Amino acid sequence: MDVLAVCLNxxxxxxxxxxNFSLDKLNVVPNEKNIMTPGGKGVNVAVILSKYGIKxxxxxxxxxxxxxxxxxxxxxxxPLISTSFLRISSETRENIAIADTVNHTLTEINSExxxxxxEDIKNxxxxxxxxxQKVKTVVISGSIPKGxxxxxxxxxxxxxxxxxxxxxxxxxxEIISESIKIAFPDVLKYDMRRSEKILGKFLSSEQEYIQxxxxxxxxxxxxxxxxxxxxxxxxxTADGVWKFAPNVEINHSYLLGSGDNFVAAMVYAQLNGxxxxxxxxxxxxxxxxxxxxxxxxxxSLKQIEEYLGNITIERVE
Amino acid sequence: MDVLAVCLNxxxxxxxxxxNFSLDKLNVVPNEKNIMTPGGKGVNVAVILSKYGIKxxxxxxxxxxxxxxxxxxxxxxxPLISTSFLRISSETRENIAIADTVNHTLTEINSExxxxxxEDIKNxxxxxxxxxQKVKTVVISGSIPKGxxxxxxxxxxxxxxxxxxxxxxxxxxEIISESIKIAFPDVLKYDMRRSEKILGKFLSSEQEYIQxxxxxxxxxxxxxxxxxxxxxxxxxTADGVWKFAPNVEINHSYLLGSGDNFVAAMVYAQLNGxxxxxxxxxxxxxxxxxxxxxxxxxxSLKQIEEYLGNITIERVE
Numbered sequence: 001m002d003v004l005a006v007c008l009n010x011x012x013x014x015x016x017x018x019x020n021f022s023l024d025k026l027n028v029v030p031n032e033k034n035i036m037t038p039g040g041k042g043v044n045v046a047v048i049l050s051k052y053g054i055k056x057x058x059x060x061x062x063x064x065x066x067x068x069x070x071x072x073x074x075x076x077x078x079p080l081i082s083t084s085f086l087r088i089s090s091e092t093r094e095n096i097a098i099a100d101t102v103n104h105t106l107t108e109i110n111s112e113x114x115x116x117x118x119e120d121i122k123n124x125x126x127x128x129x130x131x132x133q134k135v136k137t138v139v140i141s142g143s144i145p146k147g148x149x150x151x152x153x154x155x156x157x158x159x160x161x162x163x164x165x166x167x168x169x170x171x172x173x174e175i176i177s178e179s180i181k182i183a184f185p186d187v188l189k190y191d192m193r194r195s196e197k198i199l200g201k202f203l204s205s206e207q208e209y210i211q212x213x214x215x216x217x218x219x220x221x222x223x224x225x226x227x228x229x230x231x232x233x234x235x236x237t238a239d240g241v242w243k244f245a246p247n248v249e250i251n252h253s254y255l256l257g258s259g260d261n262f263v264a265a266m267v268y269a270q271l272n273g274x275x276x277x278x279x280x281x282x283x284x285x286x287x288x289x290x291x292x293x294x295x296x297x298x299x300s301l302k303q304i305e306e307y308l309g310n311i312t313i314e315r316v317e
Numbered sequence: 318m319d320v321l322a323v324c325l326n327x328x329x330x331x332x333x334x335x336x337n338f339s340l341d342k343l344n345v346v347p348n349e350k351n352i353m354t355p356g357g358k359g360v361n362v363a364v365i366l367s368k369y370g371i372k373x374x375x376x377x378x379x380x381x382x383x384x385x386x387x388x389x390x391x392x393x394x395x396p397l398i399s400t401s402f403l404r405i406s407s408e409t410r411e412n413i414a415i416a417d418t419v420n421h422t423l424t425e426i427n428s429e430x431x432x433x434x435x436e437d438i439k440n441x442x443x444x445x446x447x448x449x450q451k452v453k454t455v456v457i458s459g460s461i462p463k464g465x466x467x468x469x470x471x472x473x474x475x476x477x478x479x480x481x482x483x484x485x486x487x488x489x490x491e492i493i494s495e496s497i498k499i500a501f502p503d504v505l506k507y508d509m510r511r512s513e514k515i516l517g518k519f520l521s522s523e524q525e526y527i528q529x530x531x532x533x534x535x536x537x538x539x540x541x542x543x544x545x546x547x548x549x550x551x552x553x554t555a556d557g558v559w560k561f562a563p564n565v566e567i568n569h570s571y572l573l574g575s576g577d578n579f580v581a582a583m584v585y586a587q588l589n590g591x592x593x594x595x596x597x598x599x600x601x602x603x604x605x606x607x608x609x610x611x612x613x614x615x616x617s618l619k620q621i622e623e624y625l626g627n628i629t630i631e632r633v634e
Contacts, residue, residue, distance in 0.1 A: 016426065018426070021340065022424070023338065023340060023417075023422050023424050024422035024423060024424055025424065025425070026425040026427065027424070027425060027426050027427070028426075028427050028428075028429060029426060029427070029428050029429065030429055031407070031408070031428065031429045034408075034428055034429075036382065065353065065385075065386040065389065065390075068382075068385065068386075069382040069385075069386070072382065073382075090348070091348070091351075098426070100340075103340075105340050105341035106341060107339075107340050107341055107342065107344070108342070108343040108344060109333065109335070109344050109345075109346060109415070110343060110344070110345050110346070111345075111346050111348065111351055112345060112346065112347055112348045112351075113348075
């Protein structure tokens with residue numbers, strides 16, 4: 001096994017295409033426009049890595065009917081993905097997206113998601129500590145269910161560090177803020193899709209982003225990626241700070257999932273001997289490549305290599 | 318086993334309560350307002366009968382993830398329900414109803430439902446013929462999936478009649494019209510919720526309803542129930558025709574499921590030695606009782622007995 005993918009709050013992603021979707025009416029979804037896929041950021045990373053030939057074991061909390069469907073769909077995806085989810089009593093998240101291609105609306109219906117007990121967390125930590133010893137790299141990505149403290153990324157990283165594993169995070173500010181009090185990951189990527197806050201503050205100037213990235217490095221991260229105005233990134237290592245920009249037009253509506261592609265490509269690069277800024281270049285190229293077309297399918301390794309030439313990296317510190 | 322409940326096209330019924338449900342937005346369903354129940358008319362009848370202490374075996378076509386969820390939920394409902402669904406490769410129906418209690422809308426999203434192959438139908442008929450010999454009564458109720466001919470109610474009834482079983486139908490006109498060419502059930506109840514047609518024609522006068530009911534009796538049914546203006550019924554036996562009316566105010570929004578309660582109560586009455594018009598009285602009382610409150614829960618036997626005094630039966634022929 002190469003990678004342990006931690007997805008604490010997986011989701012069953014459902015997509016219905018219903019043209020002229022209307023309130024207070026009976027709407028019918030054609031069978032071919034009724035799609036279920038396993039989701040949650042950690043799961044997405046495992047799925048993308050499987051396309052690059054990398055074996056992962058995916059862990060997290062899973063429960064109920066929706067959990068069963070997610071597991072069956074995930075197992076169908078690739079023989080390179082194995083799973084060791086802890087079973088919980090409440091229902092896994094279900095995210096329904098209803099796309100109307102006539103009126104250009106996207107109506108989403110998300111379930112609240114499960115609540116995890118202290119007992120569940122204890123059992124999960126035990127299982128995690130057994131599995132973490134078997135892999136090279138740990139990726140922890142995405143939201144956490146109710147009942148789980150925001151500091152869990154830190155706790156998981158502390159255990160991984162006991163066994164000298166490389167750890168990647170992609171998460172929102174609340175999780176990062178609490179978790180870095182316990183341990184720093186090697187690679188820290190901010191998920192800023194819903195909030196632009198960093199350590200509880202809205203940053204505005206490029207200088208503030210650069211300073212924040214440097215601070216994370218000073219405190220213990222080896223590579224920090226802060227997205228800036230959606231399509232740019234500030235990337236910091238112990239050697240300096242760079243601003244990444246695309247050389248190509250980015251269609252914002254194609255950005256879906258590009259964060260997961262960024263992380264998966266960095267993990268691929270790391271497992272193939274790349275380090276530091278070169279890892280980030282590979283990840284950024286994957287994100288830009290992904291944004292060049294519609295759909296969830298990750299870019300191929302060949303496409304990522306091509307897109308390495310479509311990005312500009314400017315040293316800013 | 319007392320009853321074989323045939324539900325050819327079962328459905329997983331899902332109800333979300335989302336206040337201020339909006340298009341083109343992210344809507345969240347609270348966990349306690351996110352309900353899944355086994356559905357389809359034949360399944361509903363089996364569930365109601367289980368509340369009256371009657372054992373059923375439920376059969377039909379079931380497939381995919383939704384089929385698995387439905388089966389797990391149905392098995393949880395009552396130990397009196399056993400299942401022997403034929404597994405098919407396509408997904409069972411899923412009916413999502415989104416109730417907004419602020420704006421008073423009900424938005425429905427139904428899947429198209431599965432397609433059944435000829436091979437599946439053959440295998441189903443074999444299984445049905447084995448099971449039908451073990452019961453006293455057969456109830457066939459509800460829609461049929463794609464690939465299944467409208468005449469299947471007739472084919473199933475012909476087999477049941479070989480073993481001298483009592484057969485109940487509740488179905489729409491397309492099914493009844495085609496199926497009575499093959500065999501007549503003992504009890505024929507029209508489902509007129511979506512179309513008021515009888516044998517392809519819209520009837521209007523009471524006299525036309527009475528004539529239609531008499532014709533079905535002449536051709537082979539023992540008891541015929543034709544609903545009239547939603548809350549009334551014309552009921553025919555070999556002895557005559559009656560018009561059933563409620564003595565109480567009917568709240569139309571509470572009528573949901575009253576047809577299934579009508580059928581289940583008739584089956585209960587038959588198994589308890591009632592015949593003909595007395596069976597229909599019991600069924601009608603159950604339907605009226607059900608319409609006196611909100612929710613899916615069937616009326617108790619005690620409530621049905623009480624409502625026998627809340628209906629008026631007038632001989633019209």
